[in-house]
């Protein structure tokens with residue numbers, strides 16, 4: 570089956586990068602990081618097999634895992650805390666004696682509900698559960714509540730009902746309709762599920778980011794290790810996922826540079842509205858920077874099978890995990906603070 574021509578997210582990223590005023594890419598740092606990452610990947614290969622090693626991720630590749638991934642990526646947004654990254658008050662979930670914050674606190678909420686016998690990953694449940702039932706799933710083990718709780722309930726209901734009414738209640742059916750094409754699945758997700766339609770208006774053009782739609786595809790591909798329902802012949806067309814964590818790592822690695830005005834704004838923790846030009850430049854130029862890094866690493870790797878195959882997904886997962894395991898080092902780089910259901 571012919572795949573779609575190209576990923577609209579990559580075209581959008583290139584367009585915004587061409588007109589970006591406050592965010593730039595340092596080509597020398599891209600070159601340096603390409604070499605460094607290739608060496609790191611030769612020493613410690615990073616592949617889809619790493620996905621199931623995260624303790625909170627499913628460790629099976631079946632329909633239950635698909636349902637889990639679909640619900641988590643429907644809710645995979647806005648975990649940064651008003652109280653501050655290091656605040657003891659920030660939203661947290663304790664599960665099996667471990668305290669989770671950020672993205673992992675979401676996974677802990679879902680796994681805690683499942684452990685309590687609540688079928689939370691079933692669309693038949695979350696499309697019709699009461700406010701009290703859903704609020705209890707996100708209860709906090711700290712002073713702060715989960716950010717954007719009302720929006721989370723709304724997207725669960727909206728998405729659950731669409732899945733029930735149009736796709737028989739399972740995201741596996743959406744995957745099966747796309748003949749193994751990631752770009753067809755990306756188009757289906759962003760057409761059928763409004764909360765995944767992550768777009769912006771930039772210089773009179775509609776630009777696509779599609780962060781949660783792309784990471785949904787990536788998580789399924791990684792969980793299934795590219796087999797069965799996770800097999801996509803065009804998976805390498807998926808781009809980096811424009812969140813608020815990977816840009817922080819890219820700035821730390823000097824690949825991204827911010828204007829002094831933007832740097833000052835972020836350092837005083839000034840919020841950026843969703844759709845603000847600065848927010849879009851950070852997100853889009855991050856996507857383009859990872860694309861340049863990917864192209865360079867693919868070229869340098871050549872046909873050397875000693876390093877695993879490179880694509881934007883694995884680079885993104887690697888950079889995100891790097892940011893999460895180097896929080897002290899990255900503390901000098903401020904994240905941008907945008908409340909959004911898109912990332």
Ligand SMILES: Nc1nc2c(c(CN[C@H]3C=C[C@H](O)[C@@H]3O)cn2[C@@H]2O[C@H](COP(=O)(O)O)[C@@H](O)[C@H]2O)c(=O)[nH]1
Pocket residue numbers: 619620623626645646647648649670671672673809810811812813814815885886889890912
């Ligand atoms: N670009 C990118 N963004 C990602 C992820 C993930 C989770 N993926 C992991 C799970 C399996 C894979 O192997 C990955 O290790 C979450 N996020 C975003 O980060 C933000 C949360 O940050 P913090 O508040 O610090 O936890 C929020 O916008 C969330 O949407 C990723 O991988 N890439």
